[in-house]
Amino acid sequence: MSSPLGAQVGQMARRSILQTLRQPALVVPPVFFPLALLAVNVGGLDAATRLPGFPTDSYLDFAIAIAFVQGALFAMINAGSGLARDVETGFLKRLALTPMQRSALLVGNLAGVLVVALASALIYLAVGFAAGLDVQAGAGGVVVIVALSMSIALGFAALGALVGLQAGSSEAVQGFFPLFFVLLFLSSMSLPRDLIEQDWFRTVATYNPISYLLEGIRSLVIAGWDPEALALAFGFSALFVAVGVLGATRALRTRLVRT
Amino acid sequence: MSTEQRDNGIEVEGLEREFKGGVLAVDGIDLRVSPGEIYGFLGPNGAGKSTTVLMLTTLLPPTGGRARVAGFDVVRDGSQVRSAIGAALQEAALDPLLTGREHMRLQTTLQGLPKARRRPRGDELLARVGLADAADRKVGGYSGGMKRRLDLALALVHDPRILFLDEPTTGLDPQSRADLWQEVARLAREDGVTVFLTTQYLEEADVLADRVGIIDQGRIVAEGTPEALKAEIGRPALEVVPCDPARSDALAEVLGRFGVAAPAAPGAVAVRLDHGADDLAAVVRALDAEDLRMEHFQLHAPSLDDVFLAKTGRKLESAGDADEPEQPVGEPVGADA
Numbered sequence: 001m002s003s004p005l006g007a008q009v010g011q012m013a014r015r016s017i018l019q020t021l022r023q024p025a026l027v028v029p030p031v032f033f034p035l036a037l038l039a040v041n042v043g044g045l046d047a048a049t050r051l052p053g054f055p056t057d058s059y060l061d062f063a064i065a066i067a068f069v070q071g072a073l074f075a076m077i078n079a080g081s082g083l084a085r086d087v088e089t090g091f092l093k094r095l096a097l098t099p100m101q102r103s104a105l106l107v108g109n110l111a112g113v114l115v116v117a118l119a120s121a122l123i124y125l126a127v128g129f130a131a132g133l134d135v136q137a138g139a140g141g142v143v144v145i146v147a148l149s150m151s152i153a154l155g156f157a158a159l160g161a162l163v164g165l166q167a168g169s170s171e172a173v174q175g176f177f178p179l180f181f182v183l184l185f186l187s188s189m190s191l192p193r194d195l196i197e198q199d200w201f202r203t204v205a206t207y208n209p210i211s212y213l214l215e216g217i218r219s220l221v222i223a224g225w226d227p228e229a230l231a232l233a234f235g236f237s238a239l240f241v242a243v244g245v246l247g248a249t250r251a252l253r254t255r256l257v258r259t
Numbered sequence: 260m261s262t263e264q265r266d267n268g269i270e271v272e273g274l275e276r277e278f279k280g281g282v283l284a285v286d287g288i289d290l291r292v293s294p295g296e297i298y299g300f301l302g303p304n305g306a307g308k309s310t311t312v313l314m315l316t317t318l319l320p321p322t323g324g325r326a327r328v329a330g331f332d333v334v335r336d337g338s339q340v341r342s343a344i345g346a347a348l349q350e351a352a353l354d355p356l357l358t359g360r361e362h363m364r365l366q367t368t369l370q371g372l373p374k375a376r377r378r379p380r381g382d383e384l385l386a387r388v389g390l391a392d393a394a395d396r397k398v399g400g401y402s403g404g405m406k407r408r409l410d411l412a413l414a415l416v417h418d419p420r421i422l423f424l425d426e427p428t429t430g431l432d433p434q435s436r437a438d439l440w441q442e443v444a445r446l447a448r449e450d451g452v453t454v455f456l457t458t459q460y461l462e463e464a465d466v467l468a469d470r471v472g473i474i475d476q477g478r479i480v481a482e483g484t485p486e487a488l489k490a491e492i493g494r495p496a497l498e499v500v501p502c503d504p505a506r507s508d509a510l511a512e513v514l515g516r517f518g519v520a521a522p523a524a525p526g527a528v529a530v531r532l533d534h535g536a537d538d539l540a541a542v543v544r545a546l547d548a549e550d551l552r553m554e555h556f557q558l559h560a561p562s563l564d565d566v567f568l569a570k571t572g573r574k575l576e577s578a579g580d581a582d583e584p585e586q587p588v589g590e591p592v593g594a595d596a
Contacts, residue, residue: 003368003369003370003371003372007368008368008369010368011364011365011368011369012365015354015357015361015365018356018357018361019354019356019357022356022397023356086354089350089352089353089354090348090349090350090352091352091353091354092352093318093348093352094348094352094413095369096318097316097317097318097341097344097346098341098366098369098370099338099341099342099369099370099371100369104369257318257319257320258317258318258337258341259317259320259333259334259335259337259340
């Protein structure tokens with residue numbers, strides 16, 4: 001006798017949400033740090049808008065995309081740490097003894113992380129609008145921003161799940177965070193790629209997929225509807241999702257050994 | 260034996276588990292556990308107890324031999340085995356951020372209980388293990404005994420026919436240990452649950468188990484009821500501490516007339532009595548005749564530790580090592596992972 005997959009996923013998602021909400025250290029940083037970085041950037045780099053060719057006269061409109069990507073990095077930590085902790089504590093063995101389907105653990109964990117990411121994204125938007133954010137793509141664009149930020153969060157969370165299950169250590173997941181944070185800084189985070197003066201930096205930013213995630217969100221805010229930017233952003237986030245989910249599923253098969 | 264009875268048992272033949280590097284954690288063990296029996300699997304750390312449990316609960320494929328649990332092959336019929344068993348593995352694997360009731364809710368859902376039965380079943384089990392009042396507290400604040408009791412309740416959610424308990428009382432205080440023993444005994448006596456219990460505590464095996472298998476370095480070195488195993492060793496040992504330590508040699512000479520020397524505590528002299536307790540009166544008379552005054556005089560009935568000593572040449576408490584991998588450390592040899 002086993003319960004339907006939906007019920008299993010629901011319970012695992014509920015557990016993931018409860019785990020996050022009961023650890024302030026997992027709730028406060030995803031909300032506070034991206035907004036703090038946004039405030040610092042807007043306060044310190046506003047002069048950049050006066051550069052010839054800068055696409056907008058509001059640095060807030062340019063920089064709001066960073067908050068969504070940075071928030072997604074925290075989704076990676078939350079997803080990876082939760083699964084790694086289940087390996088460390090032996091909770092995974094308890095689950096292995098039930099008729100639970102492996103996919104329920106992964107999907108439930110990611111669903112729970114996405115709920116927190118959605119709440120964070122809505123807070124970034126609310127704060128942004130309160131500070132004067134102007135989304136050129138209109139209400140539909142706001143919906144797509146939320147959808148794209150969820151897709152990015154899912155991609156990073158899946159990569160976090162992969163690392164968490166593969167390494168089986170929360171520390172390993174935490175160690176992964178700085179790597180992605182560096183990638184964020186080596187992207188078109190602070191300036192449009194065509195305005196980056198250093199050749200090596202511009203090259204790295206061009207090959208850095210995070211640039212395209214930022215530019216997808218940014219296009220909706222600054223330019224309106226840009227199908228190419230959106231396709232690249234959704235494409236790269238889908239690639240992250242595919243790599244993360246496939247890798248995490250494979251790692252879970254190894255971790256959840258049962259005959 | 261009826262079909263129903265046979266289906267609650269465990270049958271193991273030549274079971275082996277080899278890890279990478281050639282470490283043979285379980286080396287061809289045979290055992291049979293009857294329905295409704297409490298089987299104590301006794302051995303020091305690293306003996307192969309937990310590896311055996313992992314194989315019997317389908318969480319680790321064997322690399323040799325075969326095992327049937329509840330009538331199902333542990334390799335071929337993994338899901339049927341899991342549906343018939345409950346298990347509380349070493350170290351209560353609980354989520355410190357969830358409450359006891361939330362654990363029950365998760366477990367009842369994953370075990371496929373109908374929605375209407377989940378809450379009542381959870382509440383019933385929490386009450387049975389004495390956690391009703393703590394049900395809404397986060398498990399991170401539970402004591403070791405409370406965690407073990409919740410672990411047991413979770414293992415019972417789906418009314419398993421066979422229960423595996425891997426060192427269930429390790430680290431518990433005496434009262435918590437006694438409470439858990441009481442509940443395990445009740446499960447076997449009243450509900451007819453077959454219990455496979457690993458332990459490194461002699462007393463636990465002695466008090467709780469109907470039969471005991473002693474495992475050392477991956478092999479079963481003795482098996483039987485605790486009484487039969489102790490009877491195999493036979494004679495009790497008499498340990499005496501003289502009032503005057505300078506007369507230890509004289510004491511040893513007198514006691515030597517009644518049996519062979521046995522291991523003794525510092526300052527004491529001990530012999531295994533040739534005729535058991537029947538020798539006691541004669542011993543006292545002989546000591547009195549030699550004017551040997553005694554500070555301590557105690558008859559030790561044979562213990563399971565004596566059985567372990569007789570079978571392995573080592574005391575159980577000092578025999579442990581860390582050779583048994585707690586986690587599967589590699590792909591199995593010759594089995595489908």
